[in-house]
Amino acid sequence: MTRNAFIPNQASIIKIKAEAENISTFTLSFQDKNVQDHYTFEPGQYNMLSLPGIGEAAISISSSPHQRDALDHTIRLAGRVTTAVSNLKVGDSIGVRGPYGRPWPVKELEGTDVAVIVGGTGCACVKPAINILTDHMTDFKSATVLYGSKVAQELLFADEYSYWQDQGVNLHLTVDEGRSLDWPFHVGVVTTLFDKLKKASPDSRALISGPDIMMRFCVIDLLKRGWSRKNIFLSLERRMDCAIKMCGHCQLGPVYVCQDGPVFCYDEIEHVFGAVA
Numbered sequence: 001m002t003r004n005a006f007i008p009n010q011a012s013i014i015k016i017k018a019e020a021e022n023i024s025t026f027t028l029s030f031q032d033k034n035v036q037d038h039y040t041f042e043p044g045q046y047n048m049l050s051l052p053g054i055g056e057a058a059i060s061i062s063s064s065p066h067q068r069d070a071l072d073h074t075i076r077l078a079g080r081v082t083t084a085v086s087n088l089k090v091g092d093s094i095g096v097r098g099p100y101g102r103p104w105p106v107k108e109l110e111g112t113d114v115a116v117i118v119g120g121t122g123c124a125c126v127k128p129a130i131n132i133l134t135d136h137m138t139d140f141k142s143a144t145v146l147y148g149s150k151v152a153q154e155l156l157f158a159d160e161y162s163y164w165q166d167q168g169v170n171l172h173l174t175v176d177e178g179r180s181l182d183w184p185f186h187v188g189v190v191t192t193l194f195d196k197l198k199k200a201s202p203d204s205r206a207l208i209s210g211p212d213i214m215m216r217f218c219v220i221d222l223l224k225r226g227w228s229r230k231n232i233f234l235s236l237e238r239r240m241d242c243a244i245k246m247c248g249h250c251q252l253g254p255v256y257v258c259q260d261g262p263v264f265c266y267d268e269i270e271h272v273f274g275a276v277a
C-alpha cells in the first residue's frame, strides 16, 4: 500500500541553539534509524514540521547536505506552530515530512562566479548551498556572500563566518541600523554592497534569499549592472499548507511555490513576482 503523503515521520530534538532573539536552530534526528539513514535533501529544500493538535509549518533545512546523522531547521517565532516549537526541549518529538521543493541549481553553478545575496532569516534556506560552496570551492570560479540584516544581532550563523572565509568565500556583512552600535562593518541595505560583486559576465550566477521587497531591489540592481535574467535565482516564501500542490495556498499565477519552487530562475517568474524593471 502507498504511504499517505501527509503522515510525518517522528524526529527527536537533539540540540537547540539560540541564533538571535526569537530565532533558534533545532537539530533533529529521525526516531526510526532506517528513515534517518536514507534521508537525503538538496540545498534550498524544506520540510513540513508538525505538532499534533497545533499544525504544520514549512521550514527550510539549514544544515549541510553532507551531514547524514541529523538535520537542522532554523526557526523564527512567527505564529502557532513556531511558537509551540519554541517551547520544546531537547528530547521532545516533532513530526517531519519532506524534503519538498525545487532546490538551488548547485550543479549548474560549477565553473561560475557565484554571488549569494541574503537578507535576514533568508540565510537559513541558502546556508546548505554555502556549505556546498565551502566544501568544494575548487569547483567554482569564485564565491561571494553579501549578507544584510536589520541589526547585527540578527545575523545568523555568525560562528561559521570565519570558516567560510578560510575556505575562500568573499563575505561582506551589512546592517540597516549600525551607527549606534559598535558595528565595524558596512551600514546600509544589502544592495549598497553590490560594488563588491565581480563585473557581470556570462559566468555570473546569483542566489537571492530574503524578504520579497529586498529580492525585488536586488534584481533591479543586478539587471542594471548587466546580469542575465537566466542567471538570477530566487527562493520565495508563500503561505503553504500541503506542500504537494493540492491546497493551492501558495499559487502564484501559474506556479505553485511548494513544488515548482521555492527556488525559481528569475526569468520564469518575472511576470508574476512583480514587475521590477
Ligand SMILES: Cc1cc2nc3c(=O)[nH]c(=O)nc-3n(C[C@H](O)[C@H](O)[C@H](O)COP(=O)(O)OP(=O)(O)OC[C@H]3O[C@@H](n4cnc5c(N)ncnc54)[C@H](O)[C@@H]3O)c2cc1C
Pocket (backbone or CB within 6 Å): 046, 055, 056, 057, 058, 059, 060, 061, 073, 074, 075, 076, 077, 078, 079, 080, 081, 082, 083, 121, 124, 125, 236, 237, 238, 239, 240, 262
Ligand atoms: C518554503 C518555505 C521555507 C520556509 N523556511 C522557513 C525557515 O527556515 N524558518 C522560519 O522561521 N520560517 C520559514 N518559513 C516561514 C514559515 O513557514 C511561516 O512563518 C509559517 O507561517 C510559520 O508557521 P506558524 O504556524 O508558526 O505561524 P502562523 O500561525 O501561520 O503565522 C505566521 C504569520 O502569518 C500570519 N498569518 C496567519 N494566517 C494567515 C493567513 N491566512 N494569511 C496571511 N497571513 C497569515 C500571522 O499573523 C503571522 O504573522 C518558510 C516558508 C516557506 C514557504
